[in-house]
Amino acid sequence: MNEIHHTRRYHQPVSPFWWLRRRSYLIFALRELSAIFIAWFVVFLLVLVSAVGAGEDRYRQFLTTAANPGIELLNVISFFFILLHAITWFHLTPQAIALRVRSRRIARIWIVASLYMCWGALSWAAAWIIMS
């Protein structure tokens, strides 16, 4: 029997909720969602910039609005999502970049440690600028 086989690529159907199946998948999904909270921070920052441009009264008004429990809660949730982004990002960086010194590859731990040190230094500098 001569049969013509039409070769079609087979795609195994995957549920849209595949990320609920395992804890590691869920953490991955939560990390991906951090992007939305990053955009929220940019919006928050631009509203602040816009309020500063509109005068001192609007700046005070912005600070009062930001103290609203709903916005506070959103900011606290965003903080934890972005913290998850930061920590996973630092630990993944050595997989994305291979730094070499005299053709020898720098150990992962040094890349991660230097990122944490940069993080600490930048956070300290930012806090110092804002609070002084």
Next chain:
Amino acid sequence: MTKKTSEPFMWLLFSVGGMLAALLIPILLLLLGVLIPLGWIPPPDYSNVLAALQHPLIRVLLLGFCVLTLFHTAHRLRFILCDGLQMTHRSLAITKICYGGGTVGSLLAGYILLRV
């Protein structure tokens, strides 16, 4: 012949934006979004904030920060929708909407920063 795509460039924006977000947003959000509004830390003086935001270098740095972090979000959102929620068949439309949103947000950021 290999086809030229903008994929590597979008991954570059994603990476730089992700690094900036990881290094800077936690402290900025903690101070500006949580502790200062709660009154635990006194808010910065208005005249100092205004003077800082009117400095051209600060404006350029803030614009760069906004553009890169927005494109980071756009890129990640694209893969959340395409792969995460299994909408691969709509990938072209999703890509256009995500990067289009990033572009509109960047232009808006530029406009807001110029007006201060």
